[in-house]
Amino acid sequence: MMKLNTLFLALFIVLAVSHDLGFQVYPVPAQDLLYIQLGQPLDAAGRIVLYDISGKAVRSMAFGRLDLLTAFSLDGLADGSYFLEVRADGFWGMKKVMKLR
Secondary structure, eight states, X not given: OHHHHHHHHHHHHXXXXXXXXXXXXXXXXXXXXEEEEOXXXXXXXXXXXXXXXXXXXXEEEEESOBOSXXXXXXXXXXXXXXXXXXXXXXXXXXXXXXXXX
């Protein structure tokens, strides 16, 4: 199972690098809130998913529209490295983030 999770995570990293669509996340490292900044609003329904280092989804947020700046809560999560995925019709991207208190 660990090899499958590692492969899953490696695939996400490769896709994120090759399909980075220009959104930013800050601050990195973050404490309780992470901000997602887009170049333009997304007028499509989608989802933001946060994965831990093993590839397990630990938090998600659905949206009907994503504004230029969106706050995403990290409250209650352990310190460490995570991967943030933003997905909507015609848009996909992933960034590595860190949470530290």
